[in-house]
Amino acid sequence: MKRTAAILALVFGVPMLQGSLAPFLPAAFRPDLALLVVFALSLSWRDPATGLVLAAVCGFVVDLFSGALLGQHALLSVLAFVAARALSIQVSLIGALPQMITAAALTAVHAIGIVGLTAFFTPGADFTLLRLGGVAPRVAVNAISAPAVIWVVNGLVAWVIGEDVGRRPLRIATTRSWIP
């Protein structure tokens, strides 16, 4: 019970923490903690189904505390979780550098997703690709923050499920479909 509460506190608390950081840092230089937590969960959470639901909940909480349409960040969080999970099965994302590169790529795609969805649903909004100049600092800040966030989430998940999640085994594809 205490451990479930810890995970729920993570997915509910991170967007609130992000809102509290807002007066201190300009938007472009503020790490997107919710996206990074979703990325970290995709690496460390063993059961993908529960991980997906957690990612969606985290996204919905961000929607609730932001000016976005309800479901916008949830949709992108689910897609980010699936993409990062699929990538982590193919490539080892253990170590700071691959994590930073993946976080940078996720942030860029996430930005395009936000701009695209907002432009689609709110045509009058100033959300065109021409206004994406602020993406570069966001990508850099998220890339730098990713290893630290992943380390914290890994520690929490390890405590919750009681094992070392930093060493999730890689799936190795074989040419034989059946092994006697």
Next chain:
Amino acid sequence: MTEIRSRVLLAGLTALLVGFALVNMVVDRRALAQGGRELSWWSGLALDVAVPVQKFVAMPFDLARGGWSDYVALIDVRRENGDLRAKLAETEDENLQLREALLASGRLDRIAEMREEYDVPMVRAELVGLDASTWFRSVLLDRGRNHGIHSGMPLISDMGLVGLVTATSRNAAKGMLLLDRQSAVSAVVQRSRDRGVVRGTGDGLVFEFVGREADVAAGDVLITSGLGGVFPKGLRIGAVSTVEDASTQLQREATVDPVVDFGRLEQVFVMLRRSQTMDLLYATEGGDQPDPGADPAPAAKSAKNAKKGGS
């Protein structure tokens, strides 16, 4: 076989969550277009619960900020206080002379009538959180429908226009700031009366206006035009800082310095009004009228000081 089943289940769950999110977006967009964006019971409950939690989470940050602004940043306050007192005395003197002149011209009564017309009950609300997303500029307020607040009501501060209420729950509300990229306000240049639209760019404001002959210059004050009926006429928005060169473009832009310091905003006043135009646009069923009796009194008087540049 088990792996195939688990993959199918996972794909199904992903599709379900994606579909749920998309349906929510469509429903939310429709509600926003119809003006009555009152959050569903579960999201409203989450927001109501979140307000005290958000206050708790923000407490250390607020303490740090308060410590800085209340102690460290007050080094020059004595000198500044002296300057302000001198300026106040000058302004009082000037005010007295103007009143005399107005009395002499018989216009004071008409101005008093106008003030009554503009007086709108207001509710003071504290900002308990800023936008959790780095792409939008909204605020979370600690007052909601129980206090008479509904979506579509203007948010102001003692300096000028702040934004608009976009969603409400029983005890909380979400407001969109002027800076948000989705924000667009019909505005007029106070000096030349040229019209245009003030749009948010995420971290600033731009004034879009038509015509090469438009008389817009740096330093001009922009006020709400009242067109569209969302905002009352005459609320201060900001001052023009730079104007784009009048080349061959039909539509020109000017950057605007907002009068409200959004970085230091701690409380706002919600104007408990929706003009007739808004009611026509929103076509609500009677129950959406604000309750003017809901705690407006303390705020109403203090908010009278909200500067109305055009009145």
